[in-house]
Amino acid sequence: xxxxxxxxxxxxxxxxxxxxxxxxxxxxxxxxxxxxxxxxxxxxxxxxxxxxxxxxxxxxxxxxxxxxxxxxxxxxxxxxxxxxxxxxxxxxxxxxxxxxxxxxxxxxxxxxxxxxxxxxxxxxxxxxxxxxxxxxxxxxxxxxxxxxxxxxxxxxxxxxxxxxxxxxxxxxxxxxxxxxxxxxxxxxxxxxxxxxxxxxxxxxxxxxxxxxxxxxxxxxxxxxxxxxxxxxxxxxxxxxxxxxxxxxxxxxxxxxxxxxxxxxxxxxxxxxxxxxxxxxxxxxxxxxxxxxxxxxxxxxxxxxxxxxxxxxxxxxxxxxxxxxxxxxxxxxxxxxxxxxxxxxxxxxxxxxxxxxxxxxxxxxxxxxxxxxxxxxxxxxxxxxxxxxxxxxxx
Numbered sequence: 001x002x003x004x005x006x007x008x009x010x011x012x013x014x015x016x017x018x019x020x021x022x023x024x025x026x027x028x029x030x031x032x033x034x035x036x037x038x039x040x041x042x043x044x045x046x047x048x049x050x051x052x053x054x055x056x057x058x059x060x061x062x063x064x065x066x067x068x069x070x071x072x073x074x075x076x077x078x079x080x081x082x083x084x085x086x087x088x089x090x091x092x093x094x095x096x097x098x099x100x101x102x103x104x105x106x107x108x109x110x111x112x113x114x115x116x117x118x119x120x121x122x123x124x125x126x127x128x129x130x131x132x133x134x135x136x137x138x139x140x141x142x143x144x145x146x147x148x149x150x151x152x153x154x155x156x157x158x159x160x161x162x163x164x165x166x167x168x169x170x171x172x173x174x175x176x177x178x179x180x181x182x183x184x185x186x187x188x189x190x191x192x193x194x195x196x197x198x199x200x201x202x203x204x205x206x207x208x209x210x211x212x213x214x215x216x217x218x219x220x221x222x223x224x225x226x227x228x229x230x231x232x233x234x235x236x237x238x239x240x241x242x243x244x245x246x247x248x249x250x251x252x253x254x255x256x257x258x259x260x261x262x263x264x265x266x267x268x269x270x271x272x273x274x275x276x277x278x279x280x281x282x283x284x285x286x287x288x289x290x291x292x293x294x295x296x297x298x299x300x301x302x303x304x305x306x307x308x309x310x311x312x313x314x315x316x317x318x319x320x321x322x323x324x325x326x327x328x329x330x331x332x333x334x335x336x337x338x339x340x341x342x343x344x345x346x347x348x349x350x351x352x353x354x355x356x357x358x359x360x361x362x363x364x365x366x367x368x369x370x371x372x373x374x375x376x377x378x379x380x381x382x383x384x385x386x387x388x389x390x391x392x393x394x
Contacts, residue, residue: 001046038184044142045191049134053126056380059156062124064108067145071175076168081111087146094133097301097335099203104330112151122330127294129338129378141188148183156292211350217305221324223348225282236287237264248387253317266386274392275353286346294338298373301335302349304328353393370394
């Protein structure tokens with residue numbers, strides 16, 4: 001089995017206003033393998049791929065299609081879905097925080113559908129900053145080319161006009177760029193040797209112990225945090241800044257008198273997330289916005305416990321749930337650094353605030369008096385304006 005790394009980023013940014021604020025969804029995706037181009041020659045054998053979504057705002061829905069003889073190698077039906085044959089499936093063995101408890105198979109072809117966010121089936125919808133550790137077996141595809149493809153909408157999950165550049169939308173001539181769906185092409189040649197047998201049914205021995213036993217975080221449709229564990233109620237918000245621009249904020253479940261009608265806090269506001277060193281907390285984060293936010297935690301890995309729909313219109317600090325809680329998707333069952341938090345849902349995570357041991361003295365923050373880290377949205381425009389808050393361990 002051969003190792004490879006794929007980093008997807010975006011180039012040639014075009015800004016698309018959404019309610020007065022700008023998010024950048026570029027003309028083209030740039031995938032860098034070790035050869036740093038859009039093509040990679042590989043053998044018809046297993047590869048271990050480490051994938052990072054390094055786009056500043058664009059989500060990915062990773063798929064593999066067998067290229068056809070058209071100019072782009074992709075032929076669309078009248079709904080914009082490729083009719084190409086499917087490539088090999090993905091075997092997901094890890095995410096940002098290490099291995100999953102057991103491998104998860106994701107079909108090679110899974111055109112985007114909003115139901116993918118709630119149906120609990122395996123997929124590779126990948127937010128900015130999310131990472132995957134994958135195994136893909138290209139055996140049987142010698143002499144063919146395979147296209148790594150995405151059709152995730154932008155903004156996510158509800159698309160805006162002018163963000164989907166490809167031949168189907170008429171924004172790109174066949175055989176030319178830019179193209180935001182075709183990420184890169186694998187040209188498969190015959191294998192020079194045979195792979196050893198692969199048997200990885202259980203990866204749990206190499207994982208840090210979970211804070212909640214898998215499957216125990218939900219009881220009778222409700223979130224079931226460990227008894228005695230502190231629970232913080234937090235929010236993801238949209239408001240307007242002093243110049244009238246849309247601004248994204250994280251906050252608590254208490255209204256901020258400085259921003260009428262909003263629970264959001266600016267970065268320099270008084271610290272509200274200040275756990276004690278060595279303690280465990282559950283955070284329940286209500287998304288009051290229209291976007292999915294990839295929330296990234298510094299210092300800690302988190303265990304995703306559940307997501308649960310609630311009424312945004314009726315939110316007054318305590319969520320009124322509109323449906324049962326559901327567990328993480330199969331690909332999210334390991335430790336995570338970045339968690340997708342969908343509109344109109346409360347996402348529940350649990351984490352332990354251990355500081356790393358180092359052979360020197362780390363001074364406390366002169367601003368907050370503790371070990372100061374951050375948690376934030378990993379959409380670049382959101383994080384910089386002003387969807388980031390201090391995480392101070394005391």
